[in-house]
Amino acid sequence: MADADDAARFGAAVHAYVRAVAGAMSDVVRAGPFTVLLSRVSSDPPWNYAIPDERSAPSADEVDALANVFVSRGLQPRVELVPAAAPHVGGALIRGGFHRAEELPLMACDSNSLAALLPPSGIHLITPQRTDELRAMAALQREVFADSGAV
Numbered sequence: 001m002a003d004a005d006d007a008a009r010f011g012a013a014v015h016a017y018v019r020a021v022a023g024a025m026s027d028v029v030r031a032g033p034f035t036v037l038l039s040r041v042s043s044d045p046p047w048n049y050a051i052p053d054e055r056s057a058p059s060a061d062e063v064d065a066l067a068n069v070f071v072s073r074g075l076q077p078r079v080e081l082v083p084a085a086a087p088h089v090g091g092a093l094i095r096g097g098f099h100r101a102e103e104l105p106l107m108a109c110d111s112n113s114l115a116a117l118l119p120p121s122g123i124h125l126i127t128p129q130r131t132d133e134l135r136a137m138a139a140l141q142r143e144v145f146a147d148s149g150a151v
Contacts, residue, residue: 011085012054032062049078057088063096
């Protein structure tokens with residue numbers, strides 16, 4: 001990233017994308033400055049998480065309310081966060097009892113650096129469109145990652 005403003009804009013775009021895509025497949029709940037995405041089919045943590053509003057600075061009560069959304073449903077409270085987009089959220093979450101589980105790198109490319117990759121011979125890639133295709137994809141992911149949850 002060129003500078004902090006670029007990083008914040010990129011982080012905000014990531015947050016917006018996840019809200020739009022995951023939000024279309026999840027039940028969406030607001031808790032203070034957080035959008036909580038709750039899976040309709042799985043209680044697994046990777047499918048149930050919150051995303052903070054950009055530039056938000058949640059209060060202790062808002063962090064408690066966020067945790068209660070998860071706990072009241074028997075779920076592990078979890079937040080996915082791009083720190084540059086919401087720099088005050090991490091500290092508020094830690095003060096509220098959350099801990100940093102992982103910090104994953106975000107990688108980006110533009111049209112000048114994007115490389116077209118062809119699948120290996122004999123492999124045909126499709127983008128799932130129909131419900132049956134999405135369910136088949138989810139079943140395969142569960143098999144590959146040894147997840148016994150419902151599809």
